[in-house]
Amino acid sequence: MIFGPTPLEEARGAILAHTVRMPGKVLKKGTVLDEAAIAALKEAGRRDVIAARLESGDVAEDEAADRIANLLMAPLVARSRASTGRVNLFAESAGLFTVDVALVDRLNQVDESVTIATLANRSVVSAKEMLATIKVIPFAVPGSVLSVIEAMAKGRPLLSVQPFRPLAVGLVLTELPGIKESVMEGAVEATEARVQGLMGTMLPVERVRHEEGPVADALTRLRKAGAELLLIAGASAVVDRRDVGPAAIVRAGGAIEHFGMPVDPGNLICLGRIGEVPAMVLPGCARSPKLNGFDWVLQRIFAGQRVTARDVMGMGVGGLLKEIEVRPLPRADAPRVPASPIAPRKARQVGALVLAAGRSRRMAPLNKLLVPDSKGVPMIARVVDNVLASRARPVIVVTGHERERVEEALAGRAVLFAHAEDYAEGLSASLKAGLKAVPPEAEGMLVCLGDMPLVSGEMLDRLMGAFDPEEGRAIVQPTFRGKQGNPMLWSREFLPAMLALSGDVGARHLAAQHAERLVEVEMADDAVLRDFDTTDALKALPEFAGRR
Incomplete structure (x- = not known):
C-alpha cells in the first residue's frame, strides 16, 4: 500500500486518509475517491490529498x-x-x-x-x-x-x-450447636443466587447434623430426587480429605478427586464425584456473594465441562481475586496501593473497647496505666491515642480502679467511658461493662488492653481489614512468628457468649470453640505480644524506663 500526499491526477480509486471539509460538501475519512469527489476537491482549490493507494496483492x-x-x-x-x-x-x-x-x-x-x-x-x-x-x-x-x-x-x-445447562442442584447444610441461624440462611441464599444465575434450580435443602453418616444419607436422598450437582455447605470448614464432608461423599459411594485450590478466596474447596454426579464441599467464603474460587468451578460445571484436579491446579495465575489483610505486608510501611482490580467493599463498622479497670496488683502501689513516659504521657493515654489513630469507632474506655484519675488522664480525647462497678471481680466484669456500651450498629468489637502501648493504629486497621463474618472471618487475632497475641476482634454474633462470662477470664477460650470462624493476621513485630504489667517489664520500654 502506498500512503501519503497524492496528486489529484493520481487519486482516482485512492482511499482518503483524513476528512476534508469544503464549502457545501464533506468527504469523510475512508472515502474511495471517484471522479465526482476529485472534481469537488479541485473546485475547492485542492491540488492533492493524503490518501492510501492499494498495490497489487x-x-x-x-x-x-x-x-x-x-x-x-x-x-x-x-x-x-x-x-x-x-x-x-x-x-x-x-x-x-x-x-x-x-x-x-x-x-x-x-x-x-x-x-x-x-x-x-x-x-x-x-x-x-x-x-x-x-x-x-x-x-x-x-x-x-x-x-x-x-x-x-x-x-x-x-x-x-x-x-449453561439447567442443572438441578442439591445442597446439604450441616449444623453445629452455636451456629447462628442467619449464617445458615446466608449460605442458602448465596448458593441459590449462584445457581439461579447460571440457569439452574435448587432442590429442597437438606439440613443435617455435622456428622459423616447424616451427610451421606442426605446426599443419597438428593441423588434419588434428581440432583445433577451435589453441594455440601459445612458448619465447620473442611481441613482434610478425611473430614466430615469429604468422608460423607466417599460413604455415599463417591470419591474425592481434589482437595484445595490455588484461588483465594476459595482455598478450602473439595471436589468429588458420586457416579457421574459432581459433588463438592464448599469453602467458607461460598457463604458470601462475592467472587471466589467456587464460582469458577461452578461455572465450568454448568457449562458442561468436567473439572479435573489438573484444571483446579491450573487456576493459580489470576487466582488472587482480592487483597485481604490476612496476607500481611512484609513491612508496616509497605506501599498502600490497591493490589486488586476488584473494588473494595464498604468497611465494616467496628468499635473498640480499651480495658482500663484493673487494680494493677503486680505493680502495686503504682497504677501501671497512669505511669508517664519520658514525655509525661500516661500509658493509658498512649494506648487510647493509638486506638484513636485507627478507624475503629466508637472508642469506649472501661474504667474501674481509680476511675477519676484514668478519666482525667484521657481528658479532651474523643472517647466514651463505661464504668465497671464490679471491676474487682475480674476481667470478665470489665469486658461485660464495655460490651453493654457497644452501639447496635457496630458489627464487631476490638478488645484492647490498657497496658499494651506499642500496638499501633495501623496494626488495628490491619485486623479490621481481615474482618469479614460472611466469609468465615468472624474472630481476628494478631500473631507474631506464629504466637498468638492481642488485641482480638470479635463479631457481634459472639456478644451473648461474652456477656455470659464470669470470673477473672477473658473471651479467648471462645476462639478455640469456634476455630472455624477464626483468622490469624501475622504482624511484622512483637508489639501484639508485649504487655507491661510489672516494673521489670516497664524497664524494657525505653520511653518508660526510670519513670515511677
Whole structure:
C-alpha cells in the first residue's frame, strides 16, 4: 500500500486518509475517491490529498476483517458486518466463553496490521454480549499477511460459547450447636443466587447434623430426587480429605478427586464425584456473594465441562481475586496501593473497647496505666491515642480502679467511658461493662488492653481489614512468628457468649470453640505480644524506663 500526499491526477480509486471539509460538501475519512469527489476537491482549490493507494496483492480493510471473522465463527457466535476494518463477534446465548489464548497471541504477532481482541478466557457472558473484535489497523493488509493468518487459524476453533445447562442442584447444610441461624440462611441464599444465575434450580435443602453418616444419607436422598450437582455447605470448614464432608461423599459411594485450590478466596474447596454426579464441599467464603474460587468451578460445571484436579491446579495465575489483610505486608510501611482490580467493599463498622479497670496488683502501689513516659504521657493515654489513630469507632474506655484519675488522664480525647462497678471481680466484669456500651450498629468489637502501648493504629486497621463474618472471618487475632497475641476482634454474633462470662477470664477460650470462624493476621513485630504489667517489664520500654 502506498500512503501519503497524492496528486489529484493520481487519486482516482485512492482511499482518503483524513476528512476534508469544503464549502457545501464533506468527504469523510475512508472515502474511495471517484471522479465526482476529485472534481469537488479541485473546485475547492485542492491540488492533492493524503490518501492510501492499494498495490497489487493488497486486501482492503473491510474484506480482510470479513475473511478473518469468518474463520473465527463458531456455534452460538454471531457477527457484525465489516465496517472501517472492524468486525465484532457476539454471544447468541448466555454461557461460558472460552478462547485459545496461545493462538490469539500468535495471530496478533503475525503483523501489526491485524489485531484480535477478546474477553478474558472463561468469562461468563450473557446473550448479545460482545466476545471479540477484529480490527485491521491500516486501510489494507498485504495479501501475504492475510494468507498466513488464514493458514494458522483454519480448522482450529479459536473461541466458543458453551451454554449453561439447567442443572438441578442439591445442597446439604450441616449444623453445629452455636451456629447462628442467619449464617445458615446466608449460605442458602448465596448458593441459590449462584445457581439461579447460571440457569439452574435448587432442590429442597437438606439440613443435617455435622456428622459423616447424616451427610451421606442426605446426599443419597438428593441423588434419588434428581440432583445433577451435589453441594455440601459445612458448619465447620473442611481441613482434610478425611473430614466430615469429604468422608460423607466417599460413604455415599463417591470419591474425592481434589482437595484445595490455588484461588483465594476459595482455598478450602473439595471436589468429588458420586457416579457421574459432581459433588463438592464448599469453602467458607461460598457463604458470601462475592467472587471466589467456587464460582469458577461452578461455572465450568454448568457449562458442561468436567473439572479435573489438573484444571483446579491450573487456576493459580489470576487466582488472587482480592487483597485481604490476612496476607500481611512484609513491612508496616509497605506501599498502600490497591493490589486488586476488584473494588473494595464498604468497611465494616467496628468499635473498640480499651480495658482500663484493673487494680494493677503486680505493680502495686503504682497504677501501671497512669505511669508517664519520658514525655509525661500516661500509658493509658498512649494506648487510647493509638486506638484513636485507627478507624475503629466508637472508642469506649472501661474504667474501674481509680476511675477519676484514668478519666482525667484521657481528658479532651474523643472517647466514651463505661464504668465497671464490679471491676474487682475480674476481667470478665470489665469486658461485660464495655460490651453493654457497644452501639447496635457496630458489627464487631476490638478488645484492647490498657497496658499494651506499642500496638499501633495501623496494626488495628490491619485486623479490621481481615474482618469479614460472611466469609468465615468472624474472630481476628494478631500473631507474631506464629504466637498468638492481642488485641482480638470479635463479631457481634459472639456478644451473648461474652456477656455470659464470669470470673477473672477473658473471651479467648471462645476462639478455640469456634476455630472455624477464626483468622490469624501475622504482624511484622512483637508489639501484639508485649504487655507491661510489672516494673521489670516497664524497664524494657525505653520511653518508660526510670519513670515511677
